[in-house]
Amino acid sequence: MTTTTPVLSARGLVKTYGKVVGLDGVDLDLFPGEVLAIIGDNGAGKSTLIKCLTGAVEPDAGEIRLDGAPVHFRRPQDARKAGIETVYQTLAVAPALDIAANLYLGRERHRPGPLGSVLRMIDKKGMRRDAEKALTDLGIGTLQNMSQAVETLSGGQRQAVAVARAAAFGSKVIVLDEPTAALGVRESQQVLRMIDQVRSRGLPVILISHNMPHVFEVADRIHIQRLGRGAGVITPRSHTMPEAVAIMTGATTLTETPGQT
Incomplete structure (x- = not known):
């Protein structure tokens, strides 16, 4: 994996808010077909790092590369156009709209021919058909009626819609911010299975989570943030959960906890 060019990489990212340092020279690499988890205590810089990578904020210094080419995202729309889709903890779904309409929110398709080009009629039938396929491809069998309003869905089902939307339009990277934070055990497992499905399609995932x-x-590698800096990168095979928490909290360092070879 490490011999492959990263899909997304960052070098020396710095972001300050007055005297508060959000990021202090952070490096990150995301490789094809992997799940990279980002963990860290509150104030470690996880959210700031993700915002820099997805165009929500601009770093004060450093470089971001996508497929090896430098990119400069000034807003989230720039990152989305480049193929980076983000599912935030506060789901950006429209409760009153149905599942298909939410999947294509902001990307509505028009009907072919004059009905679409002249009268600007929405292709609801085609959107529902493709929405059903997108959910099926992710192994989501609990949502059968694409005309069902999202406000009638459970928390896990709403999360499934948001992830399916990201997977449908994210051609390069999917970023998931605390996707299981408000879910029960069963719904959390459904989201984790969706992450596996996305990875199996070759699409890399950045996962931010407090749930060790x-x-x-699900993670292939784990990037640890501490006090605005990268404290190291480990894997579930090289380190245990207690070791990861110890590095995250500063009880030890990656050098002092080299892990298993």
Whole structure:
């Protein structure tokens, strides 16, 4: 994996808010077809790092590369156009709209021919058909009616819609911010299975999570943030959960906890 060119990489990212240092020279690499978890205590810089990578904020210094080419995202729309889709903890879904309409929110398709080009009629039938396929491809069998309003869905089902939307349009990278934070055990497992499905399609995933068992279940590598800096990168095979927490909290360092070879 490490011999492959990263899909997304960052070098020396710096972001300050007055006297508060959000990021202090952070490096990151995301490789094809992997799940990279980002963990860290509150204030470690996880959110700031993700915002820099997805165009929500601009770093004060450093470089971001996509497929080896430098990129400069000034807003989230720039990152989305480049193929980076983000699912935030506060789901950006429209409760009153149905599943298909939410999947194509902001990307509505028009009907072919004059009905679409002249009258600007929405291709609802085609959107529902393709929405059903997108959910099926992710192994989501609990959502059968694409005309069902999202406000009638459970928390896990709403998360499934948001992830399916990201997977449908994210051609390069999918970023998931605490996707299981408000879910029960069963719904959390459904989200983790979706992450596996996305990875099996070759699409790399960045996963931000406080849930260490979930991180160790699905992540290929784990990037640890501490006090605005990268404290190291480990894997579920090289380190245990207690070791990861110790590095995250500063009880030890990666050098002092080299892990298993």
